[in-house]
Amino acid sequence: MFIFLFILLAGLALIYINVSAVAPGKKGKLVALGVLVAIFAGMSFRDTLAGSAVVAFTSVWLCQALLVYIPWGIFRVVRRIVRRAPMEAGMLMRVSRGLLAFTVALTAGLFLYGVPHNSExxxxxxxxxxxxxxxxxxxxxxxxxxxxxxxxxxxxxxxxxxxxxxxxxxxxxxxxxxxxxxxxxxxxxxxxxxxxxxxxxxxxxxxxxxxxxxxxxxxxxxxxxxxxxxxxxxxxxxxxxxxxxxxxxxxxxxxxxxxxxxxxxxxxxxxxxxxxxxxxxxxxxxxxxxxxxxxxxxxxxxxxxxxxxxxxxxxxxxxxxxxxxxxxxxxxxxxxxxxxxxxxxxxxxxxxxxxxxxxxxxxxxxxxxxxxxxxxxxxxxxxxxxxxxxxxxxxxxxxxxx
Structure with missing residues (x-):
């Protein structure tokens, strides 16, 4: 149970770090915070259609996002160690926006195929x-x-x-x-x-x-x-x-x-x-x-x-x-x-x-x-x-x- 909780918290932290990079300063942090609030709000209102829809989308998106953000995070750490300098802010923001768009599009594709498939x-x-x-x-x-x-x-x-x-x-x-x-x-x-x-x-x-x-x-x-x-x-x-x-x-x-x-x-x-x-x-x-x-x-x-x-x-x-x-x-x-x-x-x-x-x-x-x-x-x-x-x-x- 504790291992699962640790993995969950680590995953949410990774999501927050990467999503917050899509916009500079407080704007990025607010976007990332909004994503986390939506996840927990969906779970809190799981009995409703809107809450279930949020849980459904975020569950699939989280899996795809972590598959992308984990190797991206490793790359950033290795790059910083090798170059001894952080990635340029503009490049980091552009890549982060691209990764977010890619994971959202991938999730939408999984829904387009997976929902009809599950109905059978x-x-x-x-x-x-x-x-x-x-x-x-x-x-x-x-x-x-x-x-x-x-x-x-x-x-x-x-x-x-x-x-x-x-x-x-x-x-x-x-x-x-x-x-x-x-x-x-x-x-x-x-x-x-x-x-x-x-x-x-x-x-x-x-x-x-x-x-x-x-x-x-x-x-x-x-x-x-x-x-x-x-x-x-x-x-x-x-x-x-x-x-x-x-x-x-x-x-x-x-x-x-x-x-x-x-x-x-x-x-x-x-x-x-x-x-x-x-x-x-x-x-x-x-x-x-x-x-x-x-x-x-x-x-x-x-x-x-x-x-x-x-x-x-x-x-x-x-x-x-x-x-x-x-x-x-x-x-x-x-x-x-x-x-x-x-x-x-x-x-x-x-x-x-x-x-x-x-x-x-x-x-x-x-x-x-x-x-x-x-x-x-x-x-x-x-x-x-x-x-x-x-x-x-x-x-x-x-x-x-x-």
């Missing part, structure tokens, strides 16, 4: 082979575990109980997984409507959501009519819609905004460091790290919330793909799902992201667990995709070997 998303299908033992006929002693719809860590009112049956029929199942929808004033409502149409056509057994619902308080979601849209979306799951919180839920947890309760209200089974076995599969949903920090609690050990039922596949949902906690030594999940990374979203993030996360996108293995990381069905801040694709995954869980 890819439907990616994947076959997930599970151990064949899950698909064997249930034994006489399996019935009690098969009906256990609430597991360790669940609050009594967390789940809507499925109808009791003698045993769970072993069978293949399908899930649609999406993450990071980030509803805000710039969100394209038509995208959610297309998602509903796609999920309806797929008719999955499960709808799985990997966290980061919105960047506005939940009363705004109701005001804008997203409650009815999400209720329609969750109703398309034949067995259950299952959700977890993400780091942006930690930002939104405040008086008047309760993202977890809102997701329950619209039909999600909300797993918050808890597990549930519903139908042919068991799910564990982790509390996001930032949500835990906001609540001033520790995440529960995985061993205490893992499902007791070992006759059904175990699927783990954890917003940030950090892997399994090092001290855990029990049975491993059969499959895990995350989001959060956005696969870097736009240049240069789509390159840097691979140095930040062990698995930044797609299918792989983390700590011995098969893991899938979604690039997100939408974006935080700027609705811009360059070098990455928004996605929604269709997962076919079938019998495999071992």
């Amino acid at each position: 998303y890819k439907l990616i299908e994947a076959r997930v082979e599970l151990p064949a033992r899950y698909f064997a006929e249930p034994q006489a002693g399996d019935a009690s575990d098969a009906n256990d719809s609430t597991q360790v860590g669940d609050a009594p009112d967390t789940l809507a109980k499925p109808e009791a049956v003698a045993v769970v029929e072993p069978r293949a199942f399908t899930a649609v997984f999406f993450s990071d929808i980030h509803v805000d004033p710039l969100f394209d409502r038509a995208k959610l409507e297309r998602m509903i149409t796609h999920v309806d056509s797929i008719a999955p057994d499960y709808l799985l959501f990997g966290g980061d619902l919105a960047d506005v308080p939940t009363p705004k979601l109701d005001e804008w009519g997203y409650d009815s849209l999400f209720k329609t979306l969750t109703s398309k799951a034949k067995i259950a819609a299952v959700a977890i919180n993400g780091n942006h839920e930690g930002m939104q947890e405040r008086p008047g905004s309760d993202p977890d309760s809102w997701m329950r209200k619209v039909g999600f089974v909300m797993l918050d460091d808890s597990s549930a076995c519903i139908g042919p599969a068991c799910f564990t949903g982790r509390t996001d790290f930032q949500v835990a920090r906001h609540r001033d609690i520790d995440r529960l050990p995985l061993a205490t919330i893992a499902p007791r039922d070992t006759t059904r596949p175990w699927i783990l949902l954890d917003h940030q793909p950090k892997g399994i906690e090092p001290e855990y030594s029990g049975r491993l999940p059969d499959y895990a799902l995350s989001g959060h990374t956005h696969n870097g979203q736009f240049f240069p993030g789509n390159i840097v992201i691979n140095f930040v996360w062990r698995l930044a996108f797609g299918e792989g293995v983390l700590d011995g667990v098969r893991w899938l990381v979604s690039a997100g069905v939408d974006c935080w801040g700027p609705p811009v995709r360059v070098g990455t694709d928004a996605d929604m995954w269709v997962l076919h869980f079938v019998a495999g070997g071992r």
Whole structure:
């Protein structure tokens, strides 16, 4: 956290130094100060259309500006050391104006391409082979575990109980997984409507959501009519819609905004460091790290919330793909799902992201667990995709070997 804060402050200082050079004296300082004020004002009014637009533009511009200003700053320092004299004021002002114009034009170009690109998303299908033992006929002693719809860590009112049956029929199942929808004033409502149409056509057994619902308080979601849209979306799951919180839920947890309760209200089974076995599969949903920090609690050990039922596949949902906690030594999940990374979203993030996360996108293995990381069905801040694709995954869980 402190490293991130230091990098942010250093970046803003570099922006101020370079922008202030576009005009002489106090005029340049006022221009640079105006840029910084606009950045913080946009963040303060993030719930409004104007604030979201400012955040969107400045987020992309800051990335491009730093890519230009860092080498320019190094050049200026080296030049001064070699020549033992500062750059002539007129030349510095002309170059600074040119660099500012270039970065603004580059940002505008990224928006012209990236906004339409982000309005679409890819439907990616994947076959997930599970151990064949899950698909064997249930034994006489399996019935009690098969009906256990609430597991360790669940609050009594967390789940809507499925109808009791003698045993769970072993069978293949399908899930649609999406993450990071980030509803805000710039969100394209038509995208959610297309998602509903796609999920309806797929008719999955499960709808799985990997966290980061919105960047506005939940009363705004109701005001804008997203409650009815999400209720329609969750109703398309034949067995259950299952959700977890993400780091942006930690930002939104405040008086008047309760993202977890809102997701329950619209039909999600909300797993918050808890597990549930519903139908042919068991799910564990982790509390996001930032949500835990906001609540001033520790995440529960995985061993205490893992499902007791070992006759059904175990699927783990954890917003940030950090892997399994090092001290855990029990049975491993059969499959895990995350989001959060956005696969870097736009240049240069789509390159840097691979140095930040062990698995930044797609299918792989983390700590011995098969893991899938979604690039997100939408974006935080700027609705811009360059070098990455928004996605929604269709997962076919079938019998495999071992």
